Amino acid sequence: MTVWVEADLCNGCRRCLKACPYGAIEFSGEKASVLERCTSCGACIEVCRQSAMKSDIRPRSVPDFSDRKGIWVFAEQRNGQLAHGALELLGKARQLAAELGEDVCALLLGHGVSQLAETLIRYGARTVYLAEHEALADYRTLPYTDVLEDLIERHRPGILLMSATHIGRDLAPRLSRRVGAGLTADCTDLEVDPDEKILLQTRPAFGGNVMATIVNRYSRPQMATVRPGVMEAHQRPGNEGRVVTTPVSIHEKSIAAKLLGAVREKKDAVKLCEAKVIVAGGRGVGDAGGFRVLEELAEIVNGAVAGTRVAVEEGWISADRQVGQTGQSVRPELYIACGISGAIQHRAGMLNSRYVVAINKDPRAPIFQVADWGIRGDLREVVPELVRQLKSEVRQA
Ligand SMILES: Cc1cc2nc3c(=O)[nH]c(=O)nc-3n(C[C@H](O)[C@H](O)[C@H](O)COP(=O)(O)OP(=O)(O)OC[C@H]3O[C@@H](n4cnc5c(N)ncnc54)[C@H](O)[C@@H]3O)c2cc1C
Structure with missing residues (x-):
């Protein structure tokens, strides 16, 4: 399939030059010509008002799929x-x-x-x-x-x-x-x-x-x-x-290939995609030790611990705990985001949470835009205080 220019019709308007995503149009004087790198995408044809861009690309016909059901x-x-x-x-x-x-x-x-x-x-x-x-x-x-x-x-x-x-x-x-x-x-x-x-x-x-x-x-x-x-x-x-x-x-x-054995990875008790409550941490948690406090909070609310890609890359949590575009998608009743900025790639994995609580010291952090409740503050103070208050509630109940 090729695209070419009818030189007589080309008025040198250069619309095709702007439209071509592959840089495959060249001008010599006022006339366009098509370079070898053209992929026949047709973008130039669509914008040419002179009908000077020609091609032998045939519209593809859609096969009859009327027998395809279910x-x-x-x-x-x-x-x-x-x-x-x-x-x-x-x-x-x-x-x-x-x-x-x-x-x-x-x-x-x-x-x-x-x-x-x-x-x-x-x-x-x-x-x-x-x-x-x-x-x-x-x-x-x-x-x-x-x-x-x-x-x-x-x-x-x-x-x-x-x-x-x-x-x-x-x-x-x-x-x-x-x-x-x-x-x-x-x-x-x-x-x-x-x-x-x-x-x-x-x-x-x-x-x-x-x-x-x-x-x-x-x-x-x-x-x-x-x-x-x-x-x-x-x-x-x-x-x-x-x-x-x-x-x-x-x-x-x-069936020639035989399965000799399967070694199952040890998983945490609560599966992330089925957890009702998730306590997630990001860079703001600071280090692996910081995640201990998040684990304590998760234990009280019978939840699972998760985190951002940063937390995984830092080695604070394992890769199967990552929430987001390249991690898991979760759908808990409650998502507690601690020290997480709320980048779009992270939000892609947690937007189906029913309620979101965000703890962040930066009031402009995007996570607050998707949070039902926001706590502005240092998570190293807020999370231990939450743990303390929840523990005392549990004791009184
Ligand atoms: C192709 C691609 C795929 C990606 N996939 C994912 C993915 O699946 N999951 C994912 O999470 N990311 C993913 N990312 C990375 C993403 O873009 C962000 O970089 C990442 O989510 C940021 O993680 P964070 O919120 O932990 O860190 P940061 O963006 O650095 O945010 C840290 C936050 O902590 C706050 N903070 C710091 N200290 C404290 C404190 N003491 N108390 C309270 N708050 C504090 C800060 O105010 C800040 O808002 C992907 C990126 C790309 C390009």
Whole structure:
């Protein structure tokens, strides 16, 4: 595909020069010419009032996807425990399904996991496709990809959602490549375009400075991964749903790799994405010792300790405690932000908190803009005082 200039029509206005994002237009005298670095993006064609910019780019036609129906959710499970993110996705899928007039299906893969289907139905699945096989007992990329590819080919869904967990981040790209579909990773919001009836997939871009909405017009299913903690899980009234046991076909070479063992990382008792109360600390906490006081506060309110990227980079807390764009998204009832400025990348992970309390000595700190209650002061005085008062409340109760 090429773009060229009809020299006779060019009046030298230089609109194309300004519009070209690739610096691929050059002027000699009053006439434009197109350089080799042109990517045929068409920006110059749109702005040229003389119709001097010509191209052989043909508008891409949208294939007929009328046979693509249904919103699918990959029901991630480990050791027979459903990931909470899968239930959150079912909540969102129901909302999308209502707008599209389609059904929600869950894909449950594993070995001896059929009892989980009931929960999936309770949280929104009308159909649960159940694939059970020894090779699916523990997650492995290739057997899981084989089974999902086969299901997609047979049932032809319109949308497929996965959690952006370690498993989802591994599986989704592999599967999207196999079925020739686009994939938007790490979405923070999903909506349906009311006119085109396609999925609007929103995620942070350019270091979190803008939110980009991505659409997938030319392939199906429309695939997206969504960060756990961003959507809400809701049980639905009524329990109608069916379980369809699906035949499992796994390529021989996909089971050649054997899992020799799994070493589970020791996690804190309270999971961040499920915590009702989170006490989070930032640079203002000062050092690892400062986090001891935050831990004390968290213990009294039965909460979990988290922090900013700075706190992780300083080694004051472990990486799995980071909240934000490159950390976790959380949805607690109460988020207590101590010595956190409230940078956009941090806020991206905690904006779904029901109530936010901010403790900061700088009254202009952006965290106060999203806080329900702000305490202006030195956290080294405020937090111990909170601990003292809460302890005395607990003693009196
Ligand atoms: C691509 C990208 C991704 C990122 N992802 C994340 C992410 O996932 N999570 C994240 O958190 N950040 C992320 N960041 C970093 C982010 O931009 C900020 O740099 C970071 O969140 C700031 O952390 P902070 O609030 O701890 O530190 P600062 O911004 O330095 O703020 C410290 C605050 O503590 C206050 N303070 C200092 N001393 C005291 C005291 N004694 N008492 C009370 N208040 C005090 C100060 O007034 C200040 O407001 C990312 C950045 C980029 C570019």
